[in-house]
Amino acid sequence: MSATRVPVLSNNVLAAMPKAALKLMRAQLEPVDLVYGQILYEPAQRIAYVYFPLDCLVSLLTVVDEHQALEVGMVGNEGMVGMPMVLGIGVSAVRALVQGSGTALRMGAARFHAEFKANPALQRALFRYTHLLMAQVSQTAACNRFHLSEERLARWLLMTADRVHTEEFLLTQDFLANMLGLRRVGVTRAAGDLARKKLIRYSRGHMYILDRPGLEASACSCYRIVRDLQDAAQI
Ligand SMILES: [Zn+2]
Numbered sequence: 001m002s003a004t005r006v007p008v009l010s011n012n013v014l015a016a017m018p019k020a021a022l023k024l025m026r027a028q029l030e031p032v033d034l035v036y037g038q039i040l041y042e043p044a045q046r047i048a049y050v051y052f053p054l055d056c057l058v059s060l061l062t063v064v065d066e067h068q069a070l071e072v073g074m075v076g077n078e079g080m081v082g083m084p085m086v087l088g089i090g091v092s093a094v095r096a097l098v099q100g101s102g103t104a105l106r107m108g109a110a111r112f113h114a115e116f117k118a119n120p121a122l123q124r125a126l127f128r129y130t131h132l133l134m135a136q137v138s139q140t141a142a143c144n145r146f147h148l149s150e151e152r153l154a155r156w157l158l159m160t161a162d163r164v165h166t167e168e169f170l171l172t173q174d175f176l177a178n179m180l181g182l183r184r185v186g187v188t189r190a191a192g193d194l195a196r197k198k199l200i201r202y203s204r205g206h207m208y209i210l211d212r213p214g215l216e217a218s219a220c221s222c223y224r225i226v227r228d229l230q231d232a233a234q235i
Helices: 019-026 083-087 109-118 120-146 149-164 173-180 186-195 213-217 221-233
Strands: 031-034 039-041 049-053 058-064 068-075 093-098 102-108 168-170 198-201 206-209
Touching: 019 120, 031 049, 031 093, 039 149, 049 058, 049 109, 058 149, 068 120, 068 149, 068 173, 083 109, 093 149, 102 109, 120 149, 120 221, 149 168, 149 173, 149 186, 149 206, 149 213, 149 221, 173 186, 186 198
Parallel strands: none
Antiparallel strands: 031 102, 039 093, 049 102, 058 068, 058 093, 168 206, 198 206
16 A cells, blocks of 8 residues: 555554463464455355455455445454354355455455364454444444545545555545545545645545544544544453
């Protein structure tokens, strides 16, 4: 997503585990480079791997009428991609799309299933993350219904920046429109409003956050609610 990113080499779920348990598990985790636009799962497909993002970002999209998709959640190094596996379900309900290139640690589904059953520390960390992801998804649903485009765009940019650990990323307007469920003209207008306030700069597919406190003030309350929950859960 950006060449200027500072690499992040930890994942909060894994970091919450005791060292000895993590050491045993590390041997089963394989580093993998995920690339912008890569699809990890489609709805109703079997989950082959779970992923612990380190510095990549994965969007969870609900697909409607086979061609329209809306982002309902995003996962960075605070979580894991493949959460149905935690509930004993081996099939994805959503499309998982890599939105920010980077590295993740992955584990085969069968291995994860065995590890999860035998590892109470991993269970605790993932139960906490299940709660956080459900809170994020339900907040996003309400946000899409009630909040203005400009506020939603500000929220989305902040959530993305938090997960890719940079204030500058590549982004097309079509992609943003799909993520936010807006028409392209709606994205242009919302981005224009934020740019006029000198909170962002957007040119030729490059998004720069210029004034983070200002962008936080322009975002809807959903951003703060989800971030506070995450801070309170401290996984
Ligand atoms: Zn909102």
